Ligand code: ZN
């Protein structure tokens with residue numbers, strides 16, 4: 001488990017299953033402890049016992065089992081409230097506080113803004129607290145989620161919402177996929193010096209069995225191949241290399257399709 005200090009809360013990062021991360025958002029001014037995407041209840045319980053805290057809420061970014069499987073057990077053991085997208089109420093186990101996908105809410109002293117991010121699934125949302133972004137399976141370190149239910153255009157719009165956030169935003173995504181993603185990034189963005197540095201930094205981090213997550217949105221904007229098309233210079237370079245004349249969205253779509261079979 002790793003802990004990160006923000007101004008008014010702590011984020012505890014718990015590895016679970018093969019490559020999932022569960023996050024505990026611990027409010028510094030109340031007893032509120034929010035579990036983001038409990039893949040596995042036992043991992044949450046062990047972490048809470050170690051920290052001497054009790055979960056009070058669950059935030060689910062989307063309905064996939066590796067983000068919701070812990071819901072029922074945590075409800076039974078701690079009586080937690082489950083906050084998730086009302087439009088996915090039928091697929092999120094134990095939902096007790098259905099919210100509209102883009103709204104603001106308060107839990108303890110935490111001010112939370114949610115973002116509607118269809119693409120990976122139609123009901124995918126993110127939770128933003130100050131400079132912490134819990135974006136589930138929409139944005140990864142140097143990657144983005146597969147487009148399972150939404151359209152490519154929806155995913156592109158969702159990524160655009162994330163791109164609009166400030167550079168110092170910490171990206172707490174739900175999987176440790178960074179090194180694999182960076183290999184693809186390198187193949188499509190060869191001359192990117194920031195990317196080269198990230199590859200050596202993150203490779204070293206993983207050799208020490210440390211997480212590459214959280215990254216920052218600033219770093220993702222510069223090195224994530226699915227955010228790079230927002231930069232016109234990258235679009236120009238990509239078109240030259242591929243003898244094409246694609247707009248930014250078409251470049252994103254091309255990259256996402258290439259990555260699917262890469
Ligand atoms: Zn998922």
Ligand code: FE
Nearest residue numbers: 064066137174
């Ligand atoms: Fe997942």
